[in-house]
Amino acid sequence: MCEANAYLRKDGREELFLEMVDKVVPHEEGLMLEDIFGRRKIVKARIAELALVDHKIVLEKE
Amino acid sequence: MCEANAYLRKDGREELFLEMVDKVVPHEEGLMLEDIFGRRKIVKARIAELALVDHKIVLEKE
Numbered sequence: 001m002c003e004a005n006a007y008l009r010k011d012g013r014e015e016l017f018l019e020m021v022d023k024v025v026p027h028e029e030g031l032m033l034e035d036i037f038g039r040r041k042i043v044k045a046r047i048a049e050l051a052l053v054d055h056k057i058v059l060e061k062e
Numbered sequence: 063m064c065e066a067n068a069y070l071r072k073d074g075r076e077e078l079f080l081e082m083v084d085k086v087v088p089h090e091e092g093l094m095l096e097d098i099f100g101r102r103k104i105v106k107a108r109i110a111e112l113a114l115v116d117h118k119i120v121l122e123k124e
Binding site for chain 2: 002003004021022023024025026036046047048049050051052053055057
């Protein structure tokens with residue numbers, strides 16, 4: 001499987017926000033993340049960086 | 063391997079921009095994409111969407 005873990009960058013630190021993320025799509029309140037089980041989380045943030053071989057998505061608060 | 067193909071969205075269509083992308087990081091001119099072989103491309107765009115199980119990154123021109 002080719003999912004990644006999403007981290008939220010805050011004050012220079014990265015906190016795990018959602019594991020095994022499949023989709024990230026724009027949402028009226030920021031971004032909607034969906035994991036491989038279909039669980040969804042919304043966050044007021046943007047995608048800052050990707051490191052897919054390391055299974056990593058870094059989000060930054062808007 | 064857990065890379066994805068990056069597509070650039072233009073006028074509602076998606077054009078393949080770079081295959082087998084590992085890293086996407088901010089760059090002074092937009093984004094720097096690096097594939098799993100270390101080849102790099104720079105584009106004035108932002109990350110719009112991800113669909114990782116489909117190995118897909120969608121970029122949008124800024």
